Amino acid sequence: MFFIAIVIIILATRFIILPAVTGTDVPIAVVEGKSMFPLLREGDIVFIKKVSPEDIHVGDVIVYEYRGKYIIHRVIKVIHQNGKTYYVTKGDNNFVIDPYYEPGVPYDKVKGKVVEIGDNTVLKIPYIGYYTLWINK
Template structure:
């Protein structure tokens, strides 16, 4: 399984390197309520100079691809501070080379709609995150429990 997953990620990396947009499923609750399990996201590469707080990035951390909101850019160290909207605290800083891309579209599983991301609402979440993260974390646990019960 790990070998297949690694091959899949290498293939996604190659497509992103060619300038293509890739589509992948979401599995966790760390970005609740923006992203939910079974949603699908579209990712495209992004240049360092185009990174802005509020964007939802996909980056590699401990062998996993994670989608979290960018909350600060450290130009000197070329590092980024991120946080899941549904988490109470920020992540450890990540280095720029770990970024796979930025989420450009969300396709909701339980809805016929898709929408673009990284709007003014997403920039607002950078400032609201310290408070909303705790609220979303709690609500995410309740929703996660409900999904397990009803599925």
């Protein structure tokens, strides 16, 4: 019975409380791969908050959707074109910018900005997401 109560609390937090507080349907994400190393490691869980296009700046780490997958990368350039905002992104450990969208990631594909505490310190839970990565493989 205790286990069921814990599962219900976790599910309610993930699917009801966190989305309401953060303003996004994707309030947490699990880091896959090494593209954001050393800031983020595979299996880290990061917290995401929805922000307006004007609140995403060069240096921010965002989560965006591409073909059903979430990508967590840093904004290296903001482009304002034809009344829309686009973000050129790149993983900290990658040599090239993300090629998925031209001229950059459109705001409507951005799920949110990774929550920071202090200067360039990301709010994360290290390695806990490995379980999720293992289940999905």
